[in-house]
Amino acid sequence: MNRPVNLWFALVGLSTNKLRAALTTLGIIIGVAAVIIIVSLGDGLRRATEKEMESFSSGTIEVRAMQRFFMPEVMSAEVVSEEELRVLKSMPAFGGARLSTRDVEALRSLATSAVAVAPVVEAYGTLVYKGKQVSYNSLLGVTADWLPTYQRAVALGRFFSQADQESAAPVVVLDEGLAKRVFGSDVDPLGQVLHITSQGVTQNLSVVGVLARKGEAEFLSNSVYVPLRTAQLRLSAARSDEVSLIALRVDSRESAKRKFAVAQINTILRARHRLAQGASEDFGVNDTLSFREEMSTILNTITAILSLIAGISLIVGSIGLMNIMLVSVSERTWEIGLRRAIGAQQGDILAQFLAEAVLLSLVGGAIGFGLGVAGSYAVSLAVEPIKGMVRVTPQIVLIALAVSSGVGIAAGIYPAWRAALLQPREALRHL
Numbered sequence: 124m125n126r127p128v129n130l131w132f133a134l135v136g137l138s139t140n141k142l143r144a145a146l147t148t149l150g151i152i153i154g155v156a157a158v159i160i161i162v163s164l165g166d167g168l169r170r171a172t173e174k175e176m177e178s179f180s181s182g183t184i185e186v187r188a189m190q191r192f193f194m195p196e197v198m199s200a201e202v203v204s205e206e207e208l209r210v211l212k213s214m215p216a217f218g219g220a221r222l223s224t225r226d227v228e229a230l231r232s233l234a235t236s237a238v239a240v241a242p243v244v245e246a247y248g249t250l251v252y253k254g255k256q257v258s259y260n261s262l263l264g265v266t267a268d269w270l271p272t273y274q275r276a277v278a279l280g281r282f283f284s285q286a287d288q289e290s291a292a293p294v295v296v297l298d299e300g301l302a303k304r305v306f307g308s309d310v311d312p313l314g315q316v317l318h319i320t321s322q323g324v325t326q327n328l329s330v331v332g333v334l335a336r337k338g339e340a341e342f343l344s345n346s347v348y349v350p351l352r353t354a355q356l357r358l359s360a361a362r363s364d365e366v367s368l369i370a371l372r373v374d375s376r377e378s379a380k381r382k383f384a385v386a387q388i389n390t391i392l393r394a395r396h397r398l399a400q401g402a403s404e405d406f407g408v409n410d411t412l413s414f415r416e417e418m419s420t421i422l423n424t425i426t427a428i429l430s431l432i433a434g435i436s437l438i439v440g441s442i443g444l445m446n447i448m449l450v451s452v453s454e455r456t457w458e459i460g461l462r463r464a465i466g467a468q469q470g471d472i473l474a475q476f477l478a479e480a481v482l483l484s485l486v487g488g489a490i491g492f493g494l495g496v497a498g499s500y501a502v503s504l505a506v507e508p509i510k511g512m513v514r515v516t517p518q519i520v521l522i523a524l525a526v527s528s529g530v531g532i533a534a535g536i537y538p539a540w541r542a543a544l545l546q547p548r549e550a551l552r553h554l
Contacts, residue, residue: 150440151487159495165426167512186369236384237371241272244354245367248321264354280332291352295328299336321358480535
C-alpha cells in the first residue's frame with residue numbers, strides 16, 4: 124500500500140481524539156523543555172566561567188617559589204609517611220627557595236613558547252587618602268612587560284617608564300574600579316597622592332595612571348601597581364633582586380602546546396637552580412588555564428547529571444505515550460481488521476501506529492524545545508553572571524530532535540507491533 128496513505132491514516136487517528144493526544148504530549152513537552160533548559164543554562168554557565176577565568180589569568184603560566192614553613196628534621200614518621208618525609212628532606216631549607224630577576228632573564232631568553240615574560244613582586248599595604256583609610260590592598264610591583272603579559276590596557280594617564288624603574292620612583296597605577304572607589308567619579312585621579320603603609324613604613328605615592336577594567340569580577344579590579352624596583356626597595360622585605368612570581372603568556376590554547384611550555388619552563392629553571400636529577404623542584408609552575416579546564420569538566424558533569432534527572436520526566440512521558448497507544452490499538456481493532464481486509468500488509472499497520480507515536484512525540488518535542496529556549500533566555504536575563512551567555516547551538520537542536528523522535532519510536536514500536544500482528548478475521552469480529 125502507498126506509504127503516504129499510512130501517514131494519512133495516522134493523522135486521522137490522532138484527530139479523532141484531540142484532547143487525549145494533547146494530554147499525551149504533555150509529558151514529552153515537560154521533559155524536553157527541562158532537558159533543553161538545563162543543557163543551555165549549563166552551557167551558558169560554562170561560557171561565563173571560561174570568560175571570567177580568561178579575564179583573570181589571560182592564559183598565563185605562573186611560576187612561584189616553593190617555600191617550606193616547617194623543618195623536616197624535627198618531624199617523624201608518626202607525623203608523615205616515610206615517603207613524604209623523604210620528599211620534604213629533598214626540598215631546600217626553610218626560606219631557601221627564591222625566584223630572582225636572573226630567572227626572569229633566563230626565561231625571557233630561552234622560553235621560546237612564551238610571547239611575554241613579566242616579573243611580579245607581591246606585597247600588601249593599607250591605602251589612605253586624605254587621612255581616611257580606604258582599604259587593605261594587594262600591592263604588585265611590575266614592569267612595562269606586565270601589560271602585554273596579562274593583556275591589560277591603560278584607560279587614563281600612563282604606565283611605568285624605564286626611568287621609573289631605575290629610580291624606584293614613588294608612583295602608582297590603580298585599577299579602574301579601585302580608582303572610582305577611592306576618588307569617586309568627579310575627581311581626576313592623576314596627580315593625586317596616596318599614603319600606602321607596608322612593612323610598617325608609610326610611603327607617599329603619586330597616581331600616574333588608571334588601568335581599564337577587565338572582566339566583571341570585583342576582585343579583578345582591586346589592585347595597586349607600583350614599579351618593580353619601588354616594590355623591591357620600598358614595600359617588600361625580600362631581597363632587592365627577588366621576585367614573588369614570574370608570569371609568562373602563552374597564546375596557544377592547545378593542551379599539548381601548553382604542556383610543552385610548562386615542561387620547557389621547568390627545564391630552564393631546574394638548570395638555573397642547579398637541581399640534581401631526581402631532586403624536587405624549589406619552584407612551582409602553574410598553568411592558569413588548567414583551572415578553566417577543570418571547572419568546565421565539573422560543570423559539564425553537573426549538567427549531564429541534572430539532564431539525566433530531567434530525563435526521568437521523559438521516561439514518564441514515554442510510558443504514558445506507550446499506554447495511550449496500547450489503548451488506541453485496543454479501541455481501533457476493527458479499523459485494523461478493515462484495513463487488512465482491503466489489502467493492507469502488516470508493515471502498513473506497523474507504519475501507521477508507529478507514525479502516530481512519532482508524530483505525537485515530535486509535536487511535543489517541538490513545543491518543548493520552544494518553551495525550553497524561551498525559558499533559558501528568561502533565566503539568563505534574570506541571572507547576571509550568565510546574561511548573554513545562553514545560545515541555541517546546533518547541539519541543543521539535535522538533542523531536542525533526537526530525544527523527541529527517540530521517545531516516539533521507543534514508545535510506539537511495541538503497540539505498533541501488536542497492532543500489526545492482529546489477524547484480519549479476529550479484528551473484524553469487533554465490527
